[in-house]
Amino acid sequence: MNISDLKTVLVVEDESDIRLLVTMTLSKLGGLDVHAEPSGRGALQYLAEGNHPDMIVLDVMMPDMDGVQTFEAIRSMPEFKETPICFLTAKVHPDEIDRWHRLGIHDVLSKPFSPALLPDQVKNCWSKWKNLH
């Protein structure tokens, strides 16, 4: 698995400013092809339309469908059982992280994020996942 195999990323984030910043950071600094959706439902629809991102970055605290629900819905789609998914969130309670780990979320990136570090963090997350599977 080469890191250059990571090309396309789906970002799901309800705050429009943060969504734009994450998109710009990952595309301009990380050189990735980023598509962003404002909600869990939007993400599911985007995936259902036949798009296959190499990786998905999910916000956790979102109205309607939160990150965990979105994660479970994505995993229930047969063609996305193996797609690396990580959380990007400010809510980092140790109990919560344990629960996420049991669900199969191995990487939790914390907000506020640093644009200088975020692209590498996302790439590391992807490599780790690929090495595990």
Add this chain to the structure above:
Amino acid sequence: MGIAQDITKIRSLESDLLISDRRFSDAFHSAAHGMGLVSIEGRWLDANAALCKMLGYEKNELLLLDFQRITYPDDLEPDLGLVKKLLDDEILSYQMEKRYFHKNGKIIYVLLSVSLVRDMQNVPLYFVSQIQDLTESKELEKQAVIRQKYLQLVLDAVADGIVTLDEQLVIEKHNPGATRILDHAGAELSGLSILNFIQKDSRDKFEDFCKAFITDNDGKDQKIEVLGQRSQKTDYELECHISKLEIENKIKLVLVLRDITQLKRTERMKSEFVSTVSHELRTPLTAIKGSLELISLGALGEVNQSLLPVIDISIRNTLRLSSLINDLLDIDKLSAGKLELNVQEHRLMPIIEDAIALNSRFAEEYKVSLELISGYDCWVNVDIQRFHQILANYLSNAAKFSPLNSQVEIAVYPVGRHVRVAVKDYGPGISDDLKPRLFTRFSQGDGSDSRKKNGTGLGLAISKELATAMSASVGFTSQNSQGSTFYIDLPCKTAGEMRAQAATFREVS
């Protein structure tokens, strides 16, 4: 004449009287309580030493007075009434409590017993009065009544409920506050078990707590919070201070009850408010900081050099804002007891060296150097991130308050079973009025100082609470104008002890 005939009989009678008189006289004068002879008109005919002393008169002074003169006005009429009955032969003697005036004007309380002596023809001759001084016992009684009344007023006035329980947790006594808090619809509380007023699910816990308190406590009061249950079935949060006393070999529990429902609600609201506001502040701050960093990283194209200083200012200030928000969230979590620590065994010196390296740049801004003066190799149990937070707080404070071109000295050395990390600066020192509240929230030199030094005044309070959570303690020494030393003492193991421990593990496994 019959007189001549009867003379022998009379003589013998006189001698009898004489003997009895002498006996009476001895008894009269040596009696411990006051005795007096009073004429039919009320004049004192004789008084013994005890009576003179009681009333404060010399005997000759007293014999110039009548009893009416020294009787408290309200008591005169009942006394005269009884005197009249005695003279009218309706009664043989009387006894009454009455008051006299002492010569010095003070009132004395006495128990007066009076009988009347008549002659052979039944003509009244004089009264014999026995007077027992009750002033002291009256005074004690009065004091006891006042004390009782005072105590009752205090108990009635306190807003808290106070109840006493016997060993079976049955209520014996209570104040009106208890009736109000337990809200027993005005019915009598005494004789009911306190458990009736505790919510069903809390009852066992409360009972166990009380029973355990009866059998084994170290004499200290304890506190428990339970759900109370009122007659109309509404639950409320009840705080209960419990103490124990022993009266005539029986153990009583004293409970001080307080309805803390409102207090808890306010606390929760405050906590929710702080965390909501902080989270709401974080999102826009993340957006600002992210944007500025993207610009400064050149992700959006080359940046005009002249813009870099203001971009730098903006970034530094967003960092300052986010550390303030983090402080607020920390203090909120700490006070709610919700802060989770990841405490693990670490070698101390590498952490200290890291902390010095991490904080050197900040110190340089104040033209201050951080110097490690002495080290001590040992292992400590800390949450490494939080320990760094404490060290950063100490180091940055020291740098901020240091004179230009001075140094901040870091010394690590053992103190008993602990290791001390001390940070010394050569700044102005801590003023005496600030010393006692230095480790409390929002304390800094003064308002103007706080602005100049860029602080929230929360850092030391957080450091102290974090240290406590890691079983460490914090402190400082400071002499005005001679700088300050802040330290943290951590329980530690030496490298030797660690090796011994590792060896034991190997043997066991």
